[in-house]
Each structure stands twice: as C-alpha cells, then as structure tokens.
Amino acid sequence: MTTVTEAPERVGPPSKAARPHPIRNLLIKRSLIGILTLVLVSILVFAATQTLPGNAASAVLLNTATPQRLHALEVQLGLTRPAVDQYWTWLTGVLHGNFGTSLANGQPVGTLIGGRILNSLVLVIVAGAIGTLIGVGLGVLAAARRDSVLDHVLSVTALAVTALPEFVVAVVLVIFFAAVVIHWFPAVSVFVPGTAPWSNPKELVLPVATLVIVVVPYVFRMMRASMIDALESDYVQMARLKGVPKWRVLLFHALPNAIAPTIQVIGLTFLYLAGGVVVVEYLFNYPGLGQALVSAVSDRDIPQIQAIVLVLAAFYIAVNILTDVISLAVSPRRRLPRS
Amino acid sequence: MTFSRREFLKAGLAGSLAVGTGGLLSACGTGNTIKAFTSSTTGKPRYGGTLRAGLTGGSTADTLNPLNAITNVDFSRIDNLYEPLVGLTPAAQPVNVLAEELTSNAKATEWTIRIKQGITFHNGKTLSADDVIYTFRQILNPKAPAPAAAGLASIDAKGMTKLDAYTVRVPCSTPFATLGQALAIPGYSDIIPVGYNPAAPVGTGPFRLKSFSPGTQSTFVRYGGYWQTGLPYLDEIVITDYADQTSQVNALLAGQVDVVNLLSADVISEVQGEGKNILLSAGGGWNPFTMRIDTGTFKDVRLRQAMRLVVDRPQMLDLVFGGFGTVGNDLFGIWAPEYDHSLPQRHQDIDQAKSLLKAAGAEGLHVTLVTADIAAGTVLAAQVFAQQASAAGIHVSVDDVTVNDFYGTNYLKWQFAQDYWFYNFYLPQVSLATLPSASFNETHWDNSRYNSLYAQAIAAVDASLRTEIAHEMQQIEYNEGGYIIPFFPPVIDGYSPNVGGLVPSKIGLSLNAYDFKNVWLS
Numbered sequence: 001m002t003t004v005t006e007a008p009e010r011v012g013p014p015s016k017a018a019r020p021h022p023i024r025n026l027l028i029k030r031s032l033i034g035i036l037t038l039v040l041v042s043i044l045v046f047a048a049t050q051t052l053p054g055n056a057a058s059a060v061l062l063n064t065a066t067p068q069r070l071h072a073l074e075v076q077l078g079l080t081r082p083a084v085d086q087y088w089t090w091l092t093g094v095l096h097g098n099f100g101t102s103l104a105n106g107q108p109v110g111t112l113i114g115g116r117i118l119n120s121l122v123l124v125i126v127a128g129a130i131g132t133l134i135g136v137g138l139g140v141l142a143a144a145r146r147d148s149v150l151d152h153v154l155s156v157t158a159l160a161v162t163a164l165p166e167f168v169v170a171v172v173l174v175i176f177f178a179a180v181v182i183h184w185f186p187a188v189s190v191f192v193p194g195t196a197p198w199s200n201p202k203e204l205v206l207p208v209a210t211l212v213i214v215v216v217p218y219v220f221r222m223m224r225a226s227m228i229d230a231l232e233s234d235y236v237q238m239a240r241l242k243g244v245p246k247w248r249v250l251l252f253h254a255l256p257n258a259i260a261p262t263i264q265v266i267g268l269t270f271l272y273l274a275g276g277v278v279v280v281e282y283l284f285n286y287p288g289l290g291q292a293l294v295s296a297v298s299d300r301d302i303p304q305i306q307a308i309v310l311v312l313a314a315f316y317i318a319v320n321i322l323t324d325v326i327s328l329a330v331s332p333r334r335r336l337p338r339s
Numbered sequence: 340m341t342f343s344r345r346e347f348l349k350a351g352l353a354g355s356l357a358v359g360t361g362g363l364l365s366a367c368g369t370g371n372t373i374k375a376f377t378s379s380t381t382g383k384p385r386y387g388g389t390l391r392a393g394l395t396g397g398s399t400a401d402t403l404n405p406l407n408a409i410t411n412v413d414f415s416r417i418d419n420l421y422e423p424l425v426g427l428t429p430a431a432q433p434v435n436v437l438a439e440e441l442t443s444n445a446k447a448t449e450w451t452i453r454i455k456q457g458i459t460f461h462n463g464k465t466l467s468a469d470d471v472i473y474t475f476r477q478i479l480n481p482k483a484p485a486p487a488a489a490g491l492a493s494i495d496a497k498g499m500t501k502l503d504a505y506t507v508r509v510p511c512s513t514p515f516a517t518l519g520q521a522l523a524i525p526g527y528s529d530i531i532p533v534g535y536n537p538a539a540p541v542g543t544g545p546f547r548l549k550s551f552s553p554g555t556q557s558t559f560v561r562y563g564g565y566w567q568t569g570l571p572y573l574d575e576i577v578i579t580d581y582a583d584q585t586s587q588v589n590a591l592l593a594g595q596v597d598v599v600n601l602l603s604a605d606v607i608s609e610v611q612g613e614g615k616n617i618l619l620s621a622g623g624g625w626n627p628f629t630m631r632i633d634t635g636t637f638k639d640v641r642l643r644q645a646m647r648l649v650v651d652r653p654q655m656l657d658l659v660f661g662g663f664g665t666v667g668n669d670l671f672g673i674w675a676p677e678y679d680h681s682l683p684q685r686h687q688d689i690d691q692a693k694s695l696l697k698a699a700g701a702e703g704l705h706v707t708l709v710t711a712d713i714a715a716g717t718v719l720a721a722q723v724f725a726q727q728a729s730a731a732g733i734h735v736s737v738d739d740v741t742v743n744d745f746y747g748t749n750y751l752k753w754q755f756a757q758d759y760w761f762y763n764f765y766l767p768q769v770s771l772a773t774l775p776s777a778s779f780n781e782t783h784w785d786n787s788r789y790n791s792l793y794a795q796a797i798a799a800v801d802a803s804l805r806t807e808i809a810h811e812m813q814q815i816e817y818n819e820g821g822y823i824i825p826f827f828p829p830v831i832d833g834y835s836p837n838v839g840g841l842v843p844s845k846i847g848l849s850l851n852a853y854d855f856k857n858v859w860l861s
Binding site for chain 1: 393398399400401402409410482483484486489550552553554555556579580581582583585586587589590592593594595613713740741742743744745746747748750751758759760778779
C-alpha cells in the first residue's frame with residue numbers, strides 16, 4: 001500500500017521545451033502495448049477454443065448428429081479447414097471491421113452483441129459509480145470517526161459482506177424485494193431486444209444493487225485505511241493546529257492525498273465488475289455480454305467468443321490506462337521525472 | 340428523531356431476520372404437502388391479452404425453421420408458427436391437421452394425401468399441393484437432409500406428384516404403412532410454402548412472427564386469417580429465454596411471466612406455495628441407457644440382462660424426478676397402440692443379476708458409463724444407476740463429459756452411455772434406432788428375426804396384424820435388447836392461475852406441446 005505522508009514539495013516549473021508530457025507519453029505507450037495484448041489475447045482464446053471438446057456443429061445438431069449430418073455442417077461452417085487458416089480469415093476480417101458471423105445462427109456477430117455491450121456497460125458503470133461513491137463516502141466517514149462504534153460496525157459489516165459471493169447476495173435480494181416477501185422490483189431483468197437499459201430503470205435496480213453490495217466493501221476498506229494514514233500525517237496536524245475547520249481538513253487536505261491508492265482499487269473494482277457481471281447477468285437473466293459469453297462457449301461459437309473476449313480485454317486495458325492517467329493527474333509529485 | 344442510526348440498523352437487521360426465518364419455515368411447511376395438479380380448463384375462454392412465457396433450453400442456436408427443429412424449446416415457436424399435416428392429440432394419438440385424408444394402396448407403397456382447402460399462409464398465399472411437395476423435397480434433400488429425413492426415408496420425394504391443387508401422390512421406395520404415425524411426430528410434417536425464406540418465415544399456424552432474437556426473446560401476434568374459426572384467443576405471445584430455472588421460477592413468482600417450462604420436481608412445492616400452479620404431464624419421451632451389443636462387454640446377452648435387473652426403477656424415479664413420471668420396462672413407444680403392455684414389469688432382482696454375472700464369468704464387472712447433461716436428470720440417473728449396480732458387485736464409473744463432447748465424433752459409438760428421445764410411435768422409432776440401417780442405432784442392434792419382422796410390420800396395412808408383429812419384436816427386445824429404459828420422465832411446467840386452456844399431454848413437449856392457440860388469460 002502506498003502511503004502519502006509528506007506534503008508535496010513546491011518545485012519551479014521546468015522550461016517549456018524540456019518539459020515532458022507524462023500523461024501523453026503514457027497514453028501512447030500503453031495504447032500500443034494494449035493493441036499487442038489484444039492480438040495475443042485473440043490468439044490465446046482461439047487456441048483455447050480449439051482444445052475444447054466438440055465443436056459448433058455438434059452443439060447445433062445435438063442428438064441429430066449422425067456422422068453425415070455432422071460432417072456436412074462442419075464443411076458448411078468451415079470447421080474442417082486448418083486452424084491457422086481459420087484464425088487468419090478471422091483476423092483479416094476483423095481488420096476490415098468484420099467480426100464474422102455466428103456459427104450457431106448465421107447472424108453477424110456485430111448485431112448479435114452490439115446491444116449486449118451497451119447493456120453490460122450500463123450495468124458496470126452504474127454499479128461502479130454508485131459503489132465508488134458509497135465506498136469512498138463511508139470510508140471517509142469511518143476514518144474520521146476512527147475507533148468509534150460506527151467505525152466498528154462499518155468495518156465488521158464490510159468484512160462480513162466481503163465473504164458473501166454475488167449469487168448469495170442476489171438470491172437474498174430477490175427473495176426479499178421481488179419474489180417472496182415484497183414485490184417491489186422485477187426478479188429478472190427482461191427488456192425487449194433493441195431498447196436501451198435506462199428506459200427500463202426498474203429492471204436495473206436489483207442487478208445493480210447486487211453488484212454495489214459486493215464492491216462497496218473493497219473500496220470502503222481501502223479508502224478507510226489510506227484516509228487514516230493521511231489523517232495521521234504531519235500536514236494534517238499542521239492544518240488542525242492552524243485552526244482549519246474539521247470538514248475542510250478532511251475534504252481538502254487529507255482526501256486528495258488519500259484518494260490516489262483508492263483510485264487503483266476503484267480501477268480494480270471496475271475490472272472485477274466486468275467479470276462479476278457474468279454471474280449477475282445469469283441470475284437475473286440480464287441480456288448482457290456475460291450471458292452471451294456463457295451461451296457462446298457452450299455453443300462453441302468461436303467468432304462470438306472471440307468478439308466478446310476482445311471487448312472484455314479492451315475494457316480491461318482501457319480501465320488500466322485510465323486508472324494510471326487519473327492517478328497521475330491527482331498526484332502531481334508522480335508526474336515529475338524521477339531524479 | 341430520537342432513533343439513532345445505530346438502533347435503526349439493529350432494528351432493521353432484526354426485522355429482516357424474522358421475515359427471513361418466517362419465509363423458510365413456510366417453505367419447509369409446504370414441502371410435505373404437494374397440492375393436487377389441476378389442468379386449467381375450467382372457466383369460459385376469453386379473447387385478448389399477451390401470454391408471457393419464460394422458457395429454458397434456448398440458445399443462440401435456436402431456429403424458426405421447422406425442418407431444423409431439434410430442442411424442446413424450438414417447438415415453442417414452431418408449433419405456433421406452422422402446422423403439420425398430421426399432429427398429435429394430448430393423448431399422443433395422431434390427428435389430421437392440415438391433412439384431410441391419408442389413404443394408401445394395399446401394399447402401403449403408395450399414399451395419397453389430400454389436404455384441407457381454404458387455408459392460408461401468413462403472407463396470404465393459399466396452401467396447396469405444391470407446398471406439400473416442396474416441404475418433403477426440402478426435408479429429404481440428399482445434400483442437406485433435415486432431422487426428420489431419417490424417419491421419412493421411405494418416401495420417394497422426387498417421385499411425388501400433384502394430382503390436383505389439394506392432392507398429392509406419395510410413392511414410397513419400401514412399404515410404409517405407418518406414414519400417418521411418422522408424420523405426426525413433432526417437426527416431421529410442418530408445411531412451409533414454396534420458396535420458403537427462413538429470414539421471413541411464414542406458416543399456416545395461429546400466430547405469425549413479429550420478432551426473433553435467438554436465445555433472448557421472440558414475439559408472435561395473432562394471425563387474423565387463421566382457418567380454425569374462433570381461434571386463437573390470445574393477441575400476442577412473448578417468449579423470453581431463461582438461462583436457468585432459478586431466474587425462471589423467480590420470474591413466475593414475481594408475476595413477470597405467465598407460464599414456465601421444464602421445471603425440476605424440487606421446485607414444485609415452492610411454486611405452489613406462492614400461489615402458482617403446476618402442470619404435470621406423463622411424457623412419452625424416454626432417456627435410455629445404451630449398451631453397445633456388437634463389441635465389448637455387452638456382446639454377452641447375459642450381462643445386458645444383468646444390467647437391466649440391477650435397476651430399482653421406482654427408486655430411480657424417486658431420486659431423479661421426485662417420484663413423478665412413469666416406470667419403464669426396457670421398451671419404447673409407451674403410448675403407441677403397438678406397445679406391448681402384457682410383458683411382465685421388470686423389477687430389481689440382484690440375486691438373478693449376480694447369477695447371470697457368475698454364469699458369464701464376469702463377477703466384479705467394471706464398466707464405464709458416459710453421461711452428460713443432455714436432458715433433465717440424465718447425470719443424476721447415471722449416478723443412481725452406478726449406486727444400484729454396486730449391489731450386484733458391478734463397478735460402474737460414471738464419466739461425466741460435456742454435451743458437445745457427448746454429441747461429438749464418439750456419438751453413436753459409445754460402449755455404454757445415455758441418450759434422450761422425444762415420444763415416437765413404436766415402428767417409426769424402430770426405423771430410427773433399432774435397425775441396422777437406422778441413423779441412430781446407438782446400441783448397434785442387428786437381429787435378423789427382428790429385421791424381417793419389421794419388414795412385415797411396415798408392410799401391414801391392417802393395424803391389428805401390425806400390432807401382433809410388433810409385440811413379437813418387443814418380446815425380442817425385452818429379452819435381448821441393448822437399451823435399459825428405466826423410466827419415462829415427467830414433464831413439469833408452471834403457470835399462473837389466470838392462464839386457462841392448458842392440459843397435460845403425453846407428447847413429452849412442455850405446456851401441451853406449446854399449443855397456445857387454445858390458451859387464454861382471464
């Protein structure tokens with residue numbers, strides 16, 4: 001854990017010409033590495049799909065898979081071609097903006113997953129934003145009242161909730177708020193394909209609540225720890241001795257220094273959410289990417305698997321870059337060249 | 340407010356715990372008393388409304404093409420969009436739908452199919468003999484045969500001729516006395532129009548397509564030009580795909596859907612406890628254990644019979660389907676007129692199984708049973724089988740593979756495995772599974788006496804003669820066959836009390852084979 005215990009030093013600005021632009025440099029460098037990572041991911045995933053037992057033809061035909069029908073469909077889907085050949089066709093297609101067609105139903109992958117990307121993104125962003133706000137808020141509160149009863153209650157609750165997997169949280173929420181005790185919210189999230197998720201806000205409540213409950217403890221605990229470090233620092237004591245109001249010390253002196261390590265945790269939270277939505281989408285029948293990935297894997301639908309995994313990988317890379325950029329932006333000290 | 344936050348939190352927690360235990364207790368309470376299952380036929384039908392169906396079993400590989408229908412849930416769409424020449428009643432007996440009359444010559448080598456007049460497709464085109472010929476040529480297309488092709492292989496599609504606008508002559512390459520039964524199998528005779536376009540599918544069914552997203556949702560609206568007067572009652576059907584039973588049942592309990600399919604027995608009390616109804620059907624589908632008889636262990640008939648004798652069938656039904664369903668007797672086609680009910684019900688007999696093993700010199704036999712989650716309860720049934728077989732000293736190791744692996748290149752070649760079949764009549768099922776020429780002869784059954792009996796039966800236009808021959812065939816299977824058929828699984832569906840017109844069916848597909856034209860909402 002990074003601790004920020006000293007006040008930032010004041011250093012005169014270097015001359016304009018010599019001044020490096022750390023954020024721009026980082027963006028360029030990390031984007032290039034990111035693209036390379038995506039290519040590697042696509043190769044790995046393609047190789048993995050080749051080792052799965054069965055193929056799309058047997059997934060489609062099920063118990064009507066006579067050897068003749070199986071072979072005919074394999075030829076039709078191009079599954080009898082060498083793997084390298086198949087991968088190359090796919091890659092050149094992607095470079096032309098064509099993600100191929102689904103092996104399961106022949107529809108273009110783009111139209112199949114386009115709406116689902118939006119649905120999942122809304123879920124992740126809304127849950128991430130609410131979870132972050134609540135986590136940071138409670139973390140500051142607990143740190144400010146360190147060792148009070150409130151602090152203990154929050155810390156113990158956070159610890160207990162950390163131990164609960166998403167499906168337990170989701171099932172409890174459904175029992176209480178949808179299916180059995182009170183019928184306030186829908187138990188499953190069903191929207192007409194093609195409509196945006198925010199036009200059905202009620203359907204979002206329970207999936208978002210599940211994810212928020214699962215991620216808040218992590219942000220809370222990180223925020224509380226780094227806030228306590230900041231509050232114990234010399235400059236906060238200095239500020240207090242000068243008679244700065246308590247809320248001002250908290251929000252303008254301690255918080256900016258405590259937020260940097262928390263940003264890393266928030267980044268991790270969003271990354272976790274990108275994976276965590278799979279379970280939540282499954283439980284609430286939410287038409288998102290996670291659900292599509294589960295279905296695509298069981299159908300051995302390689303173009304769809306590839307496209308979804310690439311979207312998820314791109315999201316990981318983007319969040320990582322963004323986290324580092326924001327970290328840099330909020331801690332001026334780290335923007336300076338190392339000496 | 341004098342209430343501190345701390346007290347508030349405490350009170351909230353205590354309250355929720357109390358409610359929680361209350362819920363659990365009431366759930367346990369209802370677990371012991373399962374209510375009677377009623378079919379929802381009472382009350383007067385009402386017009387209008389949207390039926391919301393929450394169905395599991397769908398995937399992105401779902402199809403609207405009746406020729407390619409494979410899964411149970413495919414029929415939820417197909418049975419409402421299209422209609423067959425011959426269909427099945429809820430009692431699983433053939434009934435003419437689009438066909439007016441089917442007549443054959445004395446040798447059953449040529450059939451004449453006359454269809455009803457004045458029936459239109461959703462695009463307004465009138466149903467004619469051309470559409471019937473077109474459909475069968477598509478099913479039997481040698482380059483891309485449909486799943487039904489194996490069961491209709493005797494039909495000479497090329498030789499089909501149109502006698503008039505509503506009459507077709509169907510020559511058969513071999514006698515085919517059971518054509519009417521074969522056509523009644525779901526998906527075998529759904530008629531598509533000449534020039535059928537799978538992207539904009541039309542049929543003659545009571546509902547026409549509005550939208551379709553495979554694995555997500557599909558909607559259908561009432562077809563105003565439907566030929567059966569007064570039907571359908573509903574204005575619209577919305578079918579939403581559910582990934583698993585938990586979310587599906589939650590949706591039913593929360594009132595988000597009106598009907599759900601393919602439930603397992605363990606949720607019956609939960610569904611009934613929350614004021615919803617269960618539709619229980621004695622399906623004719625069958626989930627056999629398949630022993631390959633041409634090579635290896637099960638070449639010895641004594642060992643096959645021993646395997647059949649170790650099964651405690653009622654116990655297996657109890658453990659896998661909560662006691663619902665029908666006990667099997669190692670024979671298929673239970674609702675067919677040819678099914679032989681006179682053969683004694685086989686019971687577990689460990690002593691006899693042991694003596695058969697001893698006679699075959701195979702005491703302490705080791706076998707591997709390949710299973711996969713191919714149908715409700717298959718993996719559990721495999722585990723129960725392994726347990727029951729151990730009483731006779733047989734060691735069964737259960738190899739649980741993925742569905743893809745199961746139906747991959749080893750399918751129809753496994754030594755000892757399982758499979759699932761929808762209901763089929765006896766002789767049409769034989770043509771698919773227990774002839775050397777059958778496409779799905781998973782037990783590799785080839786018995787010369789049996790084969791010649793089949794040839795006689797399929798040429799017998801007289802139904803009673805056909806039944807007599809079929810009984811002799813079943814006798815052979817009963818004594819020597821490669822199938823263990825311990826049970827016919829139940830079909831358990833759920834519905835809201837406001838749904839009318841649902842009746843149990845023996846077909847084995849959910850919700851009375853998804854016959855939504857007779858369903859109404861009150």
